Amino acid sequence: MEKEKVLSIKDLSxxxxxxxxxxxxxxxxxxxxxxGETIAIVGESGSGKSVTVKAIMGILSGNGRINSGTIDFMYHRGEEEVHEDLLKLSKKEMCHRIKGKRIAMVFQDPMTSLNPTMTIGNQIMEGMRYHFKTPKQEAHxxxxxxxELVGITEPQKRMKNYPHQLSGGMRQRVVIAIALACDPEILICDEPTTALDxxxxxxxxxxxxxxxxKTNISVIYITHDLGVVxxxxxxxxxMYAGKIVEKGLINEIFYDPKHPYTWGLLSAMPDLDTNDELLYTIPGSPPNLLNKIEGDAxxxxxxxxxxxxxRxxxxxxxxxxxxxAATWLLHENAPDIQMPMELKNRIYRMLGEVE
Known part of the structure; x- marks a missing residue:
């Protein structure tokens, strides 16, 4: 059975x-x-992960400019299949038709996502009341x-609480509940667990x-933590320096990575069985994107x-x-360079644990 595509980003700049x-x-x-699929976008801070998803949500900051590309979103309105380029919609259209209703986002810090002056209950009900004019009792x-779905005990009581009365983990659960309130087709999670233990x-x-x-929703995860992935x-x-340098199924990226940057990311993961005294770090720092990049970033x-x-x-x-993978090492005339031995051993160990 052919998979149903819900979002397609092309040549986004x-x-x-x-x-x-x-x-x-x-x-x-x-x-x-x-x-129903989960894509994880990984990379160091500043690689462009969050900017990509903010473009999908139409929440780029005022100094941002789309130079080229399309973000095609496909959904069903009744029997009809709708294709919409999200970059062509006005802010008002995004608010009315897409944001929170069909595509929802969970941010890094729940405290900045929640309104401190509104009860939890009203914040969850707000989207349903705005998008679908749901009667108050039904929304409640x-x-x-x-x-209950997000695992909060005594939900009746929590409806009357304010954000400051909940722990960090509970607040993040509330943010997820708000994101799911309108049954969106896509859920974007921007490092949703960074602030939590x-x-x-x-x-x-x-x-x-x-x-x-339960809901067959599609999820985009933004993270720099490969353990989460x-x-x-x-x-x-x-992602590296504003481009996707390698993409593949989870097993391909974890057990058969091809790009030296992916090798570096996997090598930098803490591992209990390693013999090395020091944790591996990728040398240097990402390029300054103010400058034109020649060759491979x-x-x-x-x-x-x-x-x-x-060049x-x-x-x-x-x-x-x-x-x-975007690396010249895969060119037929390139020298045969294999991933570092320590990483190879680590992958064998990971495969052994999985089996």
Whole structure:
């Protein structure tokens, strides 16, 4: 059975006007999302992960400019299949038709997402009342069900609470309940567990996974934590300097990575069984996107860089039907360079644990 595509990003390019000049934050991103699937976008801070999803939501800051590209969103209105380029919609149309209703977002810090002057109940009901004119009693009952769904005990009592009366983990659950209030087709999670401790983090990830199984919603995860990715994703896009440099199914990225940047990210994950005294770090820092990038953006930090990397940007080479990587190492004339031995051993250990 062919999978149903719900979102397609093509050649997205975004820049920001700053006092120092123009920052080319997104330099041609292509990504597809299918129904019921979870995509994780990973990469260091500043690689363009959050800017990409803010473009989907229509919430780029005022100095942001879309230079090119389309974000095609497909959904059903009754029997009719609708295709809409989200970049062409006005702010008003995004508010009325898309934001919160068909595409919802869970942000990093629940305290900045919640209104401190409104009760939890009213904040969950607000979207239903605005988008669907749901009667108050019906919205109230659905809000209680949503609080139960996200694992909050005594939901009746919590409806009357204010955000400051809840713990961080509970607030994040409330934010998820608000995001799900209008039964959206897509849920975007922008590092939803960063501000939480590890045990709560695991529960929130489990929760989003359970909700996805029940509702068949599509999820986009933004994170720099590969441990999170391993738990939630079906498909992974690795981002560096405003481009996706490797994308593939979760097993392809974790067990058969091809891009030296992905090797670096996987090597930098803490591992209990490693013999190394020090944790691996990728040398150097990401390029300044104020400057025009010649060749491969990762070349300066890449110990396996070839001469061509400093001159010509690599295309995405096909590894399998689902796996692509933008590195000249995959070119037929490139020298045979394998991933570092320590990473290879780590992957063997990970495979052993899985089996």
């Amino acid at each position: 975004i820049s920001f006007q700053t006092s120092a000049g123009e920052v080319n934050a997104i330099r041609g991103v292509n990504l597809d999302l299918y129904k 009952e659905k809000a209680i069900k949503l609080l 590890v045990t709560i983090q695991a529960k929130i990830l489990e929760l989003i996974k359970e909700i996805q199984e 391993a738990k939630v994703a079906d498909y992974v896009g690795v 990762f070349a300066e930090r890449n110990q396996y860089a070839l001469n061509i990397d400093h 010509v940007e690599p295309p995405l080479f096909k590894v399998t039907d689902t796996h692509y």
